Amino acid sequence: MENMVNIYLYGKKYTVPAELTIMTAMEYAGYTLKRGCGCRHGFCGACATIYRIKGSNELKTCLACQTQVQEGMYIASIPFFPTDKRTYDIEEIKPGPQIMMELYPEIYSCIGCNACTNACTQSLNVMQYIAYAQRGEFEKCAEESFDCVACGCCSVRCPAGISHPMVGLLARRLTGKYIAPETKHLSDRVDEINHGQYDELIEQIMQKPITEMQELYNTREIEK
Amino acid sequence: MFTPEMLESVKKVEATRAARMQTEPRRMTAEEKDTLLKAFHPDYRADGFAEIKIGPNKGEKAPLELAHLLNSNSRLLGEDIDLTKVDYDVDVLVIGGGGAGASAAIEADNAGANVMIVTKLRIGDANTMMAEGGIQAADKPNDSPVQHYLDAFGGGHFAARPELLRRLVMEAPDAIKWLNELGVMFDKDEDGNMVTTHGGGTSRKRMHAAKDYSGAEIMRTLRDEVINRGIPVVDFTSAVELIKDDRGQVAGAVLLNMETDEYMVARAKTVIIATGGAGRLHYQNFPTSNHYGATADGLVMGYRAGAPLLYQDTIQYHPTGVAFPSQIFGALVTEKVRSLGAMLVNVDGEAFMHPLETRDVSAASIIRECSERGKGVETPLGSGVWLDTPMIELIGGEGTIEKRIPAMLRMYLNYGIDMRKVPILIYPTLHYQNGGLEIGGEGFTKTIPNLLVAGEAVGGIHGRNRLMGNSLLDIIVFGRNAGKAAAAKAKEIELGAMNLDHIGAYADELEAAGVATGDVSPLLLPKYARKGR
Numbered sequence: 001m002e003n004m005v006n007i008y009l010y011g012k013k014y015t016v017p018a019e020l021t022i023m024t025a026m027e028y029a030g031y032t033l034k035r036g037c038g039c040r041h042g043f044c045g046a047c048a049t050i051y052r053i054k055g056s057n058e059l060k061t062c063l064a065c066q067t068q069v070q071e072g073m074y075i076a077s078i079p080f081f082p083t084d085k086r087t088y089d090i091e092e093i094k095p096g097p098q099i100m101m102e103l104y105p106e107i108y109s110c111i112g113c114n115a116c117t118n119a120c121t122q123s124l125n126v127m128q129y130i131a132y133a134q135r136g137e138f139e140k141c142a143e144e145s146f147d148c149v150a151c152g153c154c155s156v157r158c159p160a161g162i163s164h165p166m167v168g169l170l171a172r173r174l175t176g177k178y179i180a181p182e183t184k185h186l187s188d189r190v191d192e193i194n195h196g197q198y199d200e201l202i203e204q205i206m207q208k209p210i211t212e213m214q215e216l217y218n219t220r221e222i223e224k
Numbered sequence: 225m226f227t228p229e230m231l232e233s234v235k236k237v238e239a240t241r242a243a244r245m246q247t248e249p250r251r252m253t254a255e256e257k258d259t260l261l262k263a264f265h266p267d268y269r270a271d272g273f274a275e276i277k278i279g280p281n282k283g284e285k286a287p288l289e290l291a292h293l294l295n296s297n298s299r300l301l302g303e304d305i306d307l308t309k310v311d312y313d314v315d316v317l318v319i320g321g322g323g324a325g326a327s328a329a330i331e332a333d334n335a336g337a338n339v340m341i342v343t344k345l346r347i348g349d350a351n352t353m354m355a356e357g358g359i360q361a362a363d364k365p366n367d368s369p370v371q372h373y374l375d376a377f378g379g380g381h382f383a384a385r386p387e388l389l390r391r392l393v394m395e396a397p398d399a400i401k402w403l404n405e406l407g408v409m410f411d412k413d414e415d416g417n418m419v420t421t422h423g424g425g426t427s428r429k430r431m432h433a434a435k436d437y438s439g440a441e442i443m444r445t446l447r448d449e450v451i452n453r454g455i456p457v458v459d460f461t462s463a464v465e466l467i468k469d470d471r472g473q474v475a476g477a478v479l480l481n482m483e484t485d486e487y488m489v490a491r492a493k494t495v496i497i498a499t500g501g502a503g504r505l506h507y508q509n510f511p512t513s514n515h516y517g518a519t520a521d522g523l524v525m526g527y528r529a530g531a532p533l534l535y536q537d538t539i540q541y542h543p544t545g546v547a548f549p550s551q552i553f554g555a556l557v558t559e560k561v562r563s564l565g566a567m568l569v570n571v572d573g574e575a576f577m578h579p580l581e582t583r584d585v586s587a588a589s590i591i592r593e594c595s596e597r598g599k600g601v602e603t604p605l606g607s608g609v610w611l612d613t614p615m616i617e618l619i620g621g622e623g624t625i626e627k628r629i630p631a632m633l634r635m636y637l638n639y640g641i642d643m644r645k646v647p648i649l650i651y652p653t654l655h656y657q658n659g660g661l662e663i664g665g666e667g668f669t670k671t672i673p674n675l676l677v678a679g680e681a682v683g684g685i686h687g688r689n690r691l692m693g694n695s696l697l698d699i700i701v702f703g704r705n706a707g708k709a710a711a712a713k714a715k716e717i718e719l720g721a722m723n724l725d726h727i728g729a730y731a732d733e734l735e736a737a738g739v740a741t742g743d744v745s746p747l748l749l750p751k752y753a754r755k756g757r
Contacts, residue, residue, distance in 0.1 A: 122634065198370060198394065201369075223366065
């Protein structure tokens with residue numbers, strides 16, 4: 001007999017194999033998932049879930065696809081949370097001190113409760129990256145928030161109504177576009193291609209017979 | 225977490241580590257690779273394939289599960305869909321909300337077209353989001369698009385369509401620049417140089433990355449841009465069949481609200497299929513690294529409407545999927561782990577191959593190690609070989625894993641495995657569909673003048689095997705091109721009378737061929753719900 005555990009999906013009891021994740025346990029129970037299921041490998045944030053273990057009053061948050069079931073788990077998925085993404089023109093905005101105040105002023109209402117950090121399914125220091133955003137330290141905010149999958153568990157728990165994933169995303173786009181140093185070898189190569197520098201060479205290689213291509217490929221020098 | 229047998233084997237891996245690090249395993253010769261692939265690559269297992277019974281590729285083989293869907297009838301057969309009641313009317317309809325679809329929508333919007341994305345889950349629930357390792361582009365001084373072409377052409381067994389591959393490599397640097405200017409945070413040094421590594425089969429270090437969230441970083445940026453531009457995204461709504469007109473054109477698609485089961489009609493002057501891959505069809509019972517919705521819907525819809533497939537019989541099994549623990553079975557372990565130095569090691573602690581052979585060769589080699597050679601490590605769900613991750617910290621210095629592959633570290637730490645200290649167990653996982661709908665250089669299908677395809681749903685860009693980092697690249701290059709081309713084409717298209725006649729014609733052909741699978745297609749979602757009775 002498999003090792004089984006009792007879990008409660010939206011309050012209803014199911015007995016499922018202990019090695020399953022919350023997501024596969026729902027399917028074992030007979031659910032056909034439409035919401036609350038995306039990449040199934042911890043990258044997309046579709047399966048934000050809140051749970052409590054019977055006998056404990058502590059609410060925990062997790063990704064259903066990355067979390068193994070436990071005995072006495074009361075489970076509710078949060079397939080959608082109304083985070084508030086503000087729109088902007090990336091070409092028009094500047095990474096100056098005003099931009100967060102303009103787009104996400106509620107971050108300045110943070111009361112420092114740290115509920116966001118405690119709720120983070122990726123174990124990020126969410127409150128810290130919001131603090132960086134408040135101070136206009138976008139690069140630090142970007143770095144600290146980089147592994148965010150935008151599941152929204154932080155926002156669910158936030159008393160100030162902050163949409164943390166959106167703040168991190170803005171900081172990362174500002175950093176990627178405006179703050180990180182420009183890549184000269186990239187723009188040089190784009191210019192070379194645009195000026196036709198490789199046109200003849202690429203035409204030549206496209207015309208080569210397969211046997212010649214095989215020889216070229218099998219004897220090509222590989223950078224160490 | 226490891227079993228006693230695994231721990232015994234780990235000791236052997238540790239015992240040989242220092243000596244292994246002094247030598248680079250030999251790369252296989254072309255003949256050795258050929259022999260290996262024919263004996264052990266799943267593409268050569270005849271019982272994994274079946275014949276396509278009707279349509280443009282009639283008589284050719286496809287994986288069993290795909291052939292089954294292609295040999296099945298439309299779910300709309302016998303349904304009374306009122307095409308005069310148009311719910312959405314646009315210039316460009318993009319089917320699929322992944323990297324290719326989002327890129328296409330942004331460029332179509334740039335070109336002034338009225339564009340809409342329809343996607344059966346959410347925008348970004350796509351294989352793009354899960355691509356970890358990186359994106360190729362020949363932008364370093366010691367590299368060139370011609371070198372990139374040679375690597376990809378050879379790696380794909382000289383079967384790529386030259387015109388498509390030319391575009392891929394020549395437009396690669398501009399694709400990176402475009403992403404960078406949208407705000408994608410590529411790994412750079414303090415002078416702005418891209419931090420690049422090798423992938424399997426590359427001859428130059430041209431793998432650009434955003435840690436091991438490369439695809440996620442690209443996808444969330446594209447998604448943000450789509451939303452900023454106000455491009456309509458109709459989510460949890462699947463296209464289930466293309467609509468045609470009496471001029472041999474497509475005229476939109478019939479949509480299905482996934483939650484209410486209601487059908488709707490979208491009319492469009494041009495349609496872009498950007499529906500991605502097929503991992504959730506679990507060819508040959510492999511686990512998959514793909515997202516939940518990867519069920520080849522676009523291939524089925526396009527084929528039924530008359531667009532031919534190319535290389536539908538070649539599938540990529542990523543060499544390093546998770547073999548243990550079972551909770552993450554089949555999840556992707558990025559090739560970047562090997563780019564950073566980790567070796568593939570068998571149960572006895574031997575490095576049995578060069579870690580950076582192409583994916584098909586690596587997968588076949590691992591399968592051989594675990595089958596014929598009996599040198600795999602037993603796991604609850606099968607077997608696997610070691611990926612010697614502690615080497616990365618020894619080569620790159622302490623902290624390299626946390627800095628360069630944080631997602632991998634987190635995924636394993638969830639289950640008490642610290643890959644900085646112990647090796648991890650891997651086995652090939654179903655990863656990518658090399659084939660798909662055939663397109664010309666401009667992105668249009670060969671048979672339907674206003675139907676375009678972009679991304680993983682395309683066949684022919686990579687030939688019969690794809691190199692790491694060329695898929696994130698192709699979704700951007702061909703997604704952007706499709707968006708521009710679709711917007712331009714929409715200006716000259718006049719739609720005729722809309723109809724779904726091809727569905728009935730397909731049914732007639734199936735019947736004439738004596739084929740009755742009893743199922744309908746496209747699949748839309750895998751059938752994972754367990755039914756007790």
